[in-house]
Amino acid sequence: MMRIDPQSFETLVLQYQTRVNQTLDHWLPSELVHPIKLHKAMRYSVLAPGKRVRPILVYATASALGLELALVDGIAAALEIIHSYSLIHDDLPAMDDDDLRRGRATCHCAFDEATAILAGDALQALAFYVLSHDQSMTSDSSARLKMIEKLSLFSGSQGMAGGQAMDLAAVGRSLNIDELEVMHTHKTGALIRTCIQLTALSSSQLSSEKFEALDTYARSIGLSFQIQDDILDVVGDTQTLGKPQGSDMERDKPTFPSIIGLDASRDKALFLHHKAINALSIFDEEADILRYISAWFIERTH
Amino acid sequence: MMRIDPQSFETLVLQYQTRVNQTLDHWLPSELVHPIKLHKAMRYSVLAPGKRVRPILVYATASALGLELALVDGIAAALEIIHSYSLIHDDLPAMDDDDLRRGRATCHCAFDEATAILAGDALQALAFYVLSHDQSMTSDSSARLKMIEKLSLFSGSQGMAGGQAMDLAAVGRSLNIDELEVMHTHKTGALIRTCIQLTALSSSQLSSEKFEALDTYARSIGLSFQIQDDILDVVGDTQTLGKPQGSDMERDKPTFPSIIGLDASRDKALFLHHKAINALSIFDEEADILRYISAWFIERTH
Numbered sequence: 001m002m003r004i005d006p007q008s009f010e011t012l013v014l015q016y017q018t019r020v021n022q023t024l025d026h027w028l029p030s031e032l033v034h035p036i037k038l039h040k041a042m043r044y045s046v047l048a049p050g051k052r053v054r055p056i057l058v059y060a061t062a063s064a065l066g067l068e069l070a071l072v073d074g075i076a077a078a079l080e081i082i083h084s085y086s087l088i089h090d091d092l093p094a095m096d097d098d099d100l101r102r103g104r105a106t107c108h109c110a111f112d113e114a115t116a117i118l119a120g121d122a123l124q125a126l127a128f129y130v131l132s133h134d135q136s137m138t139s140d141s142s143a144r145l146k147m148i149e150k151l152s153l154f155s156g157s158q159g160m161a162g163g164q165a166m167d168l169a170a171v172g173r174s175l176n177i178d179e180l181e182v183m184h185t186h187k188t189g190a191l192i193r194t195c196i197q198l199t200a201l202s203s204s205q206l207s208s209e210k211f212e213a214l215d216t217y218a219r220s221i222g223l224s225f226q227i228q229d230d231i232l233d234v235v236g237d238t239q240t241l242g243k244p245q246g247s248d249m250e251r252d253k254p255t256f257p258s259i260i261g262l263d264a265s266r267d268k269a270l271f272l273h274h275k276a277i278n279a280l281s282i283f284d285e286e287a288d289i290l291r292y293i294s295a296w297f298i299e300r301t302h
Numbered sequence: 303m304m305r306i307d308p309q310s311f312e313t314l315v316l317q318y319q320t321r322v323n324q325t326l327d328h329w330l331p332s333e334l335v336h337p338i339k340l341h342k343a344m345r346y347s348v349l350a351p352g353k354r355v356r357p358i359l360v361y362a363t364a365s366a367l368g369l370e371l372a373l374v375d376g377i378a379a380a381l382e383i384i385h386s387y388s389l390i391h392d393d394l395p396a397m398d399d400d401d402l403r404r405g406r407a408t409c410h411c412a413f414d415e416a417t418a419i420l421a422g423d424a425l426q427a428l429a430f431y432v433l434s435h436d437q438s439m440t441s442d443s444s445a446r447l448k449m450i451e452k453l454s455l456f457s458g459s460q461g462m463a464g465g466q467a468m469d470l471a472a473v474g475r476s477l478n479i480d481e482l483e484v485m486h487t488h489k490t491g492a493l494i495r496t497c498i499q500l501t502a503l504s505s506s507q508l509s510s511e512k513f514e515a516l517d518t519y520a521r522s523i524g525l526s527f528q529i530q531d532d533i534l535d536v537v538g539d540t541q542t543l544g545k546p547q548g549s550d551m552e553r554d555k556p557t558f559p560s561i562i563g564l565d566a567s568r569d570k571a572l573f574l575h576h577k578a579i580n581a582l583s584i585f586d587e588e589a590d591i592l593r594y595i596s597a598w599f600i601e602r603t604h
Contacts (some may be wrong), residue, residue, distance in 0.1 A: 038459050092416075094414070113396035125457050126459070132454060157424035162337045166337050169339065
């Protein structure tokens with residue numbers, strides 16, 4: 001069933017990355033406009049060489065649903081902007097206290113702590129600005145409102161920000177596997193679901209059955225992505241990762257390998273991959289790109 | 303022309319404060335829901351005894367425009383939530399490093415720094431959730447989108463967050479009066495304009511002439527409010543203010559009194575009050591409450 005080979009996938013990913021980088025460059029405030037330092041910090045963090053996983057998911061879902069990519073440029077950008085703001089704040093001294101991110105000095109190291117806090121704050125606002133302002137997105141205002149509702153819910157205290165709070169509370173404590181899953185479902189999973197749900201909301205004719213299938217897919221790959229992240233913290237290397245290998249262990253953070261071991265973690269990731277593939281069974285080959293992404297999530301080395 | 307006496311104004315203010323406090327309580331996440339500490343911090347900061355200046359402005363403007371107050375409950379709450387998030391982040395050690403706010407320990411002192419950062423982040427998301435989700439607001443989805451666009455623009459890097467960045471950059475430097483005005487136009491003024499513009503967007507039949515008049519009013523009182531804040535930092539007392547008197551001076555922050563002196567600051571506030579009153583001349587007595595608020599802003603003692 002898979003029609004996508006590694007090379008065509010890489011070409012697609014590169015195309016999606018280029019596309020979102022151009023969109024981000026368009027929406028980010030100019031470094032020539034005051035306050036200059038704040039705008040520099042925002043651009044520095046967002047335009048750092050990230051994998052662009054969330055925009056890739058947005059474009060791949062749009063492609064699976066037969067949507068014009070221009071219709072979801074704003075969604076791809078908004079999600080990457082929210083993700084970038086969360087990285088800036090997570091890296092702060094009071095949070096994970098990280099110096100290295102995407103192969104560069106973290107925002108508070110390259111600038112200063114106050115600027116990093118404000119850059120994150122302003123980026124969150126920018127994401128909502130893009131979703132409410134972008135003229136290329138669906139002209140269905142109530143669908144747009146629904147997107148904003150979902151993004152605000154999934155990035156707030158009962159989504160991404162709540163997951164980070166659970167993560168910090170877990171340092172040095174022993175969690176069981178269920179508690180770890182709940183934490184990651186919030187911290188990483190919520191935003192991955194948002195990518196797919198917002199893209200689905202751009203389609204005026206999607207059945208609720210297909211919407212649910214995509215959401216099950218999103219839940220599964222959101223968790224498998226995180227498990228692979230935890231595995232890479234054990235077996236990866238700092239240069240490939242762009243952040244220090246072993247930092248979770250060093251910080252005494254509970255991870256999938258630390259709770260259930262490496263082998264069981266790999267099994268769990270594979271199980272979730274199969275669950276994601278099963279969820280997509282009501283789609284034909286148009287969803288092959290999504291199937292490929294699920295495999296990529298658990299096979300990636302950075 | 304003024305039909306409002308001090309007592310009826312106080313009764314109205316109390317009514318507005320009670321109304322927004324109930325609305326905030328409704329929208330804030332329960333302390334019984336995980337992550338509990340984060341939700342406690344959010345409620346602690348938002349439900350602290352603040353003046354509720356922004357909700358008061360929202361309700362007063364709605365009243366001047368003959369709108370049902372229920373139509374703007376979501377706007378009043380969203381604005382107070384955004385204001386609260388900005389206070390939490392402004393008080394952080396890396397920013398203004400304040401211990402006292404609204405007569406209580408600041409969020410990072412009562413909880414911890416990481417929780418304060420996340421509480422602010424989650425509150426920002428919550429404000430957008432309220433504006434996109436509240437069923438009592440206008441059913442005109444495109445007006446709702448416009449509100450979200452304005453809030454995101456006025457609270458972001460070219461609004462409130464940008465103003466805070468300019469404020470931090472100004473510590474220990476000498477600004478001229480124009481630079482100080484630009485900073486405050488962003489830091490405080492933008493959100494005050496948002497209160498009035500979002501309320502105006504709830505009215506389907508407001509002329510652009512009246513919209514512009516209200517915006518001029520908002521710009522004027524946004525600045526006079528800040529000038530009075532600066533004056534109170536010199537002449538107020540800590541207990542009435544709920545925050546340390548003299549903290550701007552101590553921190554070597556440029557203020558209106560430090561640049562043009564106390565008397566000229568008072569003159570400037572009075573001039574802005576007159577400008578605000580003039581802007582309202584196309585309204586009849588229905589705008590008396592707004593006229594009274596302008597006077598209150600420059601006469602208040604806390």
